Amino acid sequence: MRTQSPGTVVKGQPEQLKGVRRNMARVMADAHTKVVPTTLNDDADLHAWQPGNDVTVRLVRGIVRACQAVPALNAWFDGDALSRTLHNQIDIGIAVDTEEGLFVPALRNADMLDA
Template sequence: MRYFNLPDLGEGLLEAEIIEWHVASGDSVAADQILVTVETAKAIVEIPSPREGVVAAMFGQPGDIVHVGEPLVEYVSDGHESQTVVGELHVAARSEASEDRFIIGAAQAPGTRGPVRATPSVRALAKRLNVDIGRVTGSGPQGLISAADIERVAKLEKEKGPSIPLRGVRRFMAKSMALSRDHVVPVTINDDCNLANWPDGTDPTLRLLKAIVSGCEAEPILNSWLDN
């Protein structure tokens, strides 16, 4: 076994998020030594090495999503094992450019999210403004991202406040809720409430707004929305 793929973690789970690597490239590991900690929709799981050997490479960084069957670790070949890899291993090639006349990334096919197309100066601007360029939609030809696109996103993010990644259990909950929204007929349920004991002149709307404000002060994430 040269490549160790993400194993079936049970309960029908098809993917996991990398939380922390416990090894590095070049490390010698023993069988059952913990390689990586991942988080699924159910729990945080430590994945052990199925064999002893030397780690040649790890696939994925903390925060990345790995699907069952995709490679996690590559071991250094000891010369006695088959070099055949079942399936096709895709490793994204990175291109570098130092002048603005070069465009990093190819044109993407319609309906797909391909490589980001932007000049080095635009990428540098995104890094300086702390904008995730992978989430920016380019307004130029074939999706080319301009400096104006980066500045527009930076302004929006400044106005709406800091963003936090949707990870772990919350991420899986959001996916399940979105799936339900798209496939289940929406239903509105109404009920009556007896307010006879409220003081005269009490405004139910104002009282409700005060309750919402109190809730948001206690849990600020209530005053948020899902971006994309």
């Protein structure tokens, strides 16, 4: 029987998670038990967007505007206390997939930022 060098992934076999990926899996599993799954669908008129503007910046601006218009979108839910906390500060996390795992840098006070 051959052995694989460390770090080699064998397709079809379980892979022990380590480091960033292990922590990411723990955090996501924990969040899954505490976060209310939500899907929002809406339409946006993109004709007024100027060519060359960054799509991510547009997305962040749209989320900020939505949170300002509907404050319930910018809230924390506490399942134990069956309560919610509305927030004035708008922080947005943008997930970034890397070879080391998923990272979610936070844009603090996104409503105050200028792109």
